[in-house]
């Protein structure tokens with residue numbers, strides 16, 4: 001129930017995190033104002049339906065592996081809109097020496113795969129015998145995985161996998177902040193393989209849902225749109241850039257936002273910050289207008305460009321029988337990877353056509369993301385001809401550039417997390433979360449938003 005003496009709560013940032021926070025606050029009966037700097041809600045989530053094509057500008061899939069997300073989808077009446085990744089998409093490819101190799105998903109296929117040498121296969125078998133160990137210090141992912149499986153697995157399994165998730169560089173990413181479950185496996189079982197099997201078993205025993213790759217008939221924006229629709233009229237302020245947030249002991253928060261050069265100030269009981277690191281860094285806080293999170297400007301965000309390409313079916317020789325193909329950095333190609341979008345989910349291309357989504361740039365090849373559109377498309381087409389047997393020109397294309405795509409949880413990332421925690425503790429009624437703090441995957445951001453909303457409502 002709304003308590004009349006409760007001041008409204010400000011949510012800053014209208015991406016998935018901010019929308020989930022505002023939704024939760026509304027559900028809990030609190031008055032909310034949501035400020036978004038751009039002309040639209042959704043942040044990185046952007047889906048476009050055009051002439052039978054469905055383009056995802058940002059995230060393409062979510063891993064539905066937590067009850068909170070399943071419940072959110074249900075609460076928003078989106079069960080009938082939800083689509084599960086096709087059975088065929090269980091097949092995944094990695095490129096080695098210009099050829100697509102299926103990623104082995106069973107012990108037998110692992111033994112047979114041409115992706116790895118006999119030496120790496122033997123290493124996988126002996127890793128099962130590793131002894132448990134506690135590490136005193138964090139370590140970069142590449143080094144961590146190399147100690148267990150050797151360099152070939154770092155180059156041909158870890159590197160493409162990390163590119164696919166973070167557009168990141170495993171030689172920079174922190175194990176503790178990206179895949180803490182691997183450290184837990186090592187500490188409890190020694191072997192990462194045995195540890196992962198035990199963790200999966202424990203998840204099943206706890207009755208946790210099976211992980212599925214999902215989206216919605218009209219793309220992931222269905223989810224952020226549905227959250228936005230649940231907010232009462234007058235909640236959202238678009239084209240509203242928050243400039244500073246001030247408070248003095250016991251006084252309400254004063255949020256100052258600008259639009260078209262004019263400044264507006266409103267008072268709130270609490271403030272939820274669901275902003276990217278660069279925006280948190282710019283914000284001035286408190287009575288003395290101090291940029292308390294200025295350090296967050298140093299969080300690395302490599303650029304990523306996503307190129308959606310549509311072809312007539314007969315223009316692509318490859319059967320596109322999988323999720324897509326990832327390309328290890330060691331292969332020295334222009335692409336990070338290509339998703340077989342029309343295999344993954346139904347309705348992504350008109351009848352008789354197929355859709356591919358190519359990712360370029362990331363931490364290992366940032367300069368490529370900024371190439372002019374024509375040059376970039378030429379590079380991509382040359383590689384697709386070679387790798388997938390594509391002929392002719394695409395019948396449809398869309399380019400989406402993300403100059404600061406995904407925050408990299410690199411070694412030493414705890415200094416940013418500590419700073420956020422310190423600032424949050426310093427000021428009462430301040431709640432900070434989202435991709436900089438709670439994990440970069442969209443479900444993490446949604447869950448973070450729900451939690452922020454719950455905390456801010458108390």
Ligand SMILES: Cc1cc2nc3c(=O)[nH]c(=O)nc-3n(C[C@H](O)[C@H](O)[C@H](O)COP(=O)(O)OP(=O)(O)OC[C@H]3O[C@@H](n4cnc5c(N)ncnc54)[C@H](O)[C@@H]3O)c2cc1C
Nearest residue numbers: 013015016017037043044058059060242279434435441442
């Ligand atoms: C190309 C790409 C592909 C991805 N692929 C996947 C994927 O397949 N699966 C997956 O799970 N995740 C994926 N992600 C990650 C995921 O989409 C993001 O981590 C998540 O959407 C971030 O949500 P957020 O709300 O925390 O931040 P954002 O979406 O960045 O939202 C923050 C909002 O704050 C606004 N803002 C900034 N400054 C101000 C200000 N001063 N005042 C007011 N508003 C402000 C911004 O305009 C923005 O709308 C991908 C991301 C990208 C970029």
